[in-house]
Amino acid sequence: MKILPLLVLLMLETIVSAQHAVNLRIINGTKATDTHQWEWILSLRQHGEHICGASLIAPQWAVTAAHCISTDDGVVSASSLSVMAGSYNVYNQDTVISVKKVVRHPQYSDVSIDNDIALLKLASAVSDITPVTLAQDAPLLEHDPSFVAGWGNMSTTTLEFPSELMQVDLKIIDFAQCSQSYRTEEIYLTDNMFCAGYMDGSKDSCQGDSGGPLIIPQGNYYELAGIVSFGGSETQMCGAPNFPGIYTKVQNYVAWIERYTGILKRHISLEETLKTREFYTIDGTFSWHDFENVPNAFDWVYQMQNGRMFQLQGKQPTDNDVFGWKEVYGLTITPQWQMIYLGSDIDGDGTTKFDWIVLGMHTNAAYKLEGVRENGTFKYSDKLDIHYDATAQTVRFY
Numbered sequence: 216m217k218i219l220p221l222l223v224l225l226m227l228e229t230i231v232s233a234q235h236a237v238n239l240r241i242i243n244g245t246k247a248t249d250t251h252q253w254e255w256i257l258s259l260r261q262h263g264e265h266i267c268g269a270s271l272i273a274p275q276w277a278v279t280a281a282h283c284i285s286t287d288d289g290v291v292s293a294s295s296l297s298v299m300a301g302s303y304n305v306y307n308q309d310t311v312i313s314v315k316k317v318v319r320h321p322q323y324s325d326v327s328i329d330n331d332i333a334l335l336k337l338a339s340a341v342s343d344i345t346p347v348t349l350a351q352d353a354p355l356l357e358h359d360p361s362f363v364a365g366w367g368n369m370s371t372t373t374l375e376f377p378s379e380l381m382q383v384d385l386k387i388i389d390f391a392q393c394s395q396s397y398r399t400e401e402i403y404l405t406d407n408m409f410c411a412g413y414m415d416g417s418k419d420s421c422q423g424d425s426g427g428p429l430i431i432p433q434g435n436y437y438e439l440a441g442i443v444s445f446g447g448s449e450t451q452m453c454g455a456p457n458f459p460g461i462y463t464k465v466q467n468y469v470a471w472i473e474r475y476t477g478i479l480k481r482h483i484s485l486e487e488t489l490k491t492r493e494f495y496t497i498d499g500t501f502s503w504h505d506f507e508n509v510p511n512a513f514d515w516v517y518q519m520q521n522g523r524m525f526q527l528q529g530k531q532p533t534d535n536d537v538f539g540w541k542e543v544y545g546l547t548i549t550p551q552w553q554m555i556y557l558g559s560d561i562d563g564d565g566t567t568k569f570d571w572i573v574l575g576m577h578t579n580a581a582y583k584l585e586g587v588r589e590n591g592t593f594k595y596s597d598k599l600d601i602h603y604d605a606t607a608q609t610v611r612f613y
């Protein structure tokens with residue numbers, strides 16, 4: 216199985232150029248108008264040109280497809296890559312951030328396209344966009360609704376790229392049926408993949424959408440469940456009947472993502488938990504050496520509430536450091552917990568110092584978190600107790 220190179224696409228174009236081009240989108244989608252639904256979507260660029268989609272999963276981390284950043288003999292250099300954030304227009308140049316590090320899944324196979332996932336560490340943090348939540352255990356049952364978006368080809372017969380982000384609604388396709396179909400072309404799907412689209416081929420993702428997000432509704436928000444990977448038949452690359460799109464199953468990689476990025480994103484009902492417990496404790500102790508000489512050592516800790524992001528403000532810890540939350544962009548907040556976001560790599564050298572850091576605050580604390588250093592333990596005024604085990608780097612709630 217090979218991802219068809221651009222050359223084939225160009226040949227394809229020559230072949231079909233005499234035909235009337237039907238105005239299809241993403242394949243049969245619509246323009247993405249809801250400015251919030253895909254606000255974390257990124258255009259991945261190589262030498263400034265859009266090559267794939269990607270998703271912001273933490274202020275400084277994005278996820279994309281491994282095949283997007285792969286060459287015949289390895290991984291493209293991070294310095295050739297950048298991402299565009301914060302706009303649905305792919306030509307927008309306002310927020311283009313260079314990529315600092317590329318982490319391709321170690322078991323990615325360019326033959327089977329198994330483990331088609333890669334992480335991109337950005338040169339700077341995107342602080343005004345709420346990253347997307349990763350799906351942790353989505354059932355992905357046949358007929359379940361999902362949505363895919365991208366700036367990929369809109370035509371099944373020619374090349375027609377949009378400037379504005381396109382989206383389309385898909386249904387999860389029965390995996391057995393889908394694999395059966397692909398088997399006829401000697402393509403063997405793995406458990407790290409799932410199929411979404413329509414067996415009649417009416418709606419699909421397409422070339423240029425790769426690496427981009429497939430989201431599924433989860434309550435009143437959306438989670439990143441899939442990454443556009445590949446699809447199509449020998450004769451038709453997109454929107455081919457019986458060959459729905461194949462997506463990387465994000466939930467299989469949550470642990471891997473967390474290990475590399477040090478991010479942990481969970482929906483934690485603190486209101487619930489605070490009723491029953493006085494402290495949250497993570498075993499271990501802090502090693503102050505880790506951030507003694509790091510200015511703004513805690514700038515990497517973020518939390519989100521009602522879709523708004525806060526950054527923990529802190530200086531180098533001294534015996535009486537007081538930390539507070541600063542809203543990353545100025546909006547009033549409903550005092551209600553929704554989500555805690557956790558970050559890492561305090562000195563930006565690419566290695567994860569704090570795989571976990573859990574922060575919590577009571578709803579009434581008005582976003583003011585106070586902490587003092589106490590034998591390597593943070594004590595928060597709202598009874599949140601954090602311990603850090605430099606060796607174990609694991610999270611535990613009690």
Ligand code: ARG
Pocket residue numbers: 218367419420421422423424425426443444445446447452453454459460461
């Ligand atoms: N591999 C393609 C890319 O690089 C995405 C293909 C998706 N194909 C499909 N039929 N859904 O952009």
